[in-house]
Amino acid sequence: MDTIQITPNRPPCYQDAHLEVDFSRGTAALDAHRIVLTRKEYELLSLLVENAGAVIPREMLLMRVWGYSNQIRTRTLDVHIRRLRGKLGAYSREYIETIFGIGYRFQPLHASLALTA
Secondary structure: EEEEOOOOOOOOOOOOOOOOEEEEEEEEEEEEEEEOOOHHHHHHHHHHHOOOOOOEHHHHHHHHHHHOOOOOOHHHHHHHHHHHHHHHHHHHHHEEEEEOOOOOEOOOOOHHEEEEO
16 A cells, blocks of 8 residues: 655646646636635645545544644544535545545546646
């Protein structure tokens, strides 16, 4: 299983056949229609997308997006994943994979169009 490697030098944009995330502008679009995301939803999506293919443990997502320590038990992450999946519509389960007992993984639908510079 791939592990997360967070790098400070991310490309300015992620784009595949359906999803575009513009890291420099802090926006996302699905099938060329802007997705309205809360700040935390965007932070969660961008962290998942930046680390496409890698499993990101729940504790790391909670720490990176919310600043929670691994001592805190919360359903915040699950609620935000559910809302984010709702906004990704028909592609949601394909993009965001639940790794039960561990965390989540973002899977690009068409890897050949992944992170772009």
